[in-house]
Amino acid sequence: MKSNTIHLFTPINLREGWAGFPFNFSAKTSSNEIIGYITPILDVKYLLDYFYEGTDHNMYVHKFLVNDSLDLTREAFYNESEIFNTNRDAEYYKNFAINEDAFIYSTIQLFGLKLKIGSAFKNPPSINKNISIIAYGCYAMMVFLIFVILNQFL
Numbered sequence: 551m552k553s554n555t556i557h558l559f560t561p562i563n564l565r566e567g568w569a570g571f572p573f574n575f576s577a578k579t580s581s582n583e584i585i586g587y588i589t590p591i592l593d594v595k596y597l598l599d600y601f602y603e604g605t606d607h608n609m610y611v612h613k614f615l616v617n618d619s620l621d622l623t624r625e626a627f628y629n630e631s632e633i634f635n636t637n638r639d640a641e642y643y644k645n646f647a648i649n650e651d652a653f654i655y656s657t658i659q660l661f662g663l664k665l666k667i668g669s670a671f672k673n674p675p676s677i678n679k680n681i682s683i684i685a686y687g688c689y690a691m692m693v694f695l696i697f698v699i700l701n702q703f704l
Contacts, residue, residue, distance in 0.1 A: 555661075555662075556573055556574065556575050556661050557573060557574050557661055557662045558571050558572075558573045558592075558660055558661035558662055558663040559571065559572040559573065559574075559589075559663070560616055560617070560620075560629075560663070561594055561616060561622055561627040562591075562627065562631075563626055563627050563629075563631055563632065563633050563634060563635065564591065564634070565634045566634075567634055567635040567636075567637070568593060568594065568595060568625065568635055569593075569594040569595075569622065569623075569624075569625065569626050569627040569635070570591035570592060570593055570594055571591065571592040571594060571597070571663075572589050572590075572591055572592075573589065573590065573592060573661060574587050574588065574589045575587070575588060576588075594622065594623075594624060594627070595624040595625070598612075598614065598622075598623075598624045599624065601667070601669075602624075602641060608672070609671060609672060609673075610669050610670065610671060610672065611641060611643045611646050611648060611669070611670055611671075611672050612641070612643065612667065612668065612669050613643045613653055613667070613668035613669075613670075614665065614666070614667055614668075615665070615666040615667075615668070616663065616664070616665060616666075617663075617664055618664070618666055621644075623638075623639035623641075623642045624639045624641075625637045625638055625639045626638070626639075643668075643670070646672055648670050648671075648672070652670040652671065652674065653668035653669065653670045654668065654669055654670070655667065655668045656668075
């Protein structure tokens with residue numbers, strides 16, 4: 551961990567009952583001399599709450615993946631390690647019947663850690679079939695009118 555830059559490590563499940571991101575940074579003296587390195591733990595819930603605090607938070611479900619494979623929620627990190635926290639995130643995407651194809655993903659590099667964020671509708675919006683019928687009717691009428699005008703022109 552001897553680096554001058556902040557580096558975020560893979561999350562861990564802590565015995566105290568929450569998941570955390572270990573990260574490191576250097577401790578320096580007033581003369582800018584590095585005297586050591588510190589690795590505190592950043593609460594995952596604090597970071598992920600941002601996605602659940604928007605005005606439309608009831609419409610979407612989010613999926614968080616670390617290194618494209620390991621699930622992460624505000625309460626636990628699912629890497630097959632023991633989870634001491636008995637709380638479960640009610641907004642965990644596996645609590646909803648959502649197909650994998652419904653998610654739209656973004657990938658961010660956060661201090662050296664690859665975090666993939668997917669979002670999908672909890673209840674997909676329904677498309678009104680009347681609108682498509684009207685659109686096809688208008689298209690057919692335009693084709694008919696173009697045919698009539700072209701016929702009269704010729």
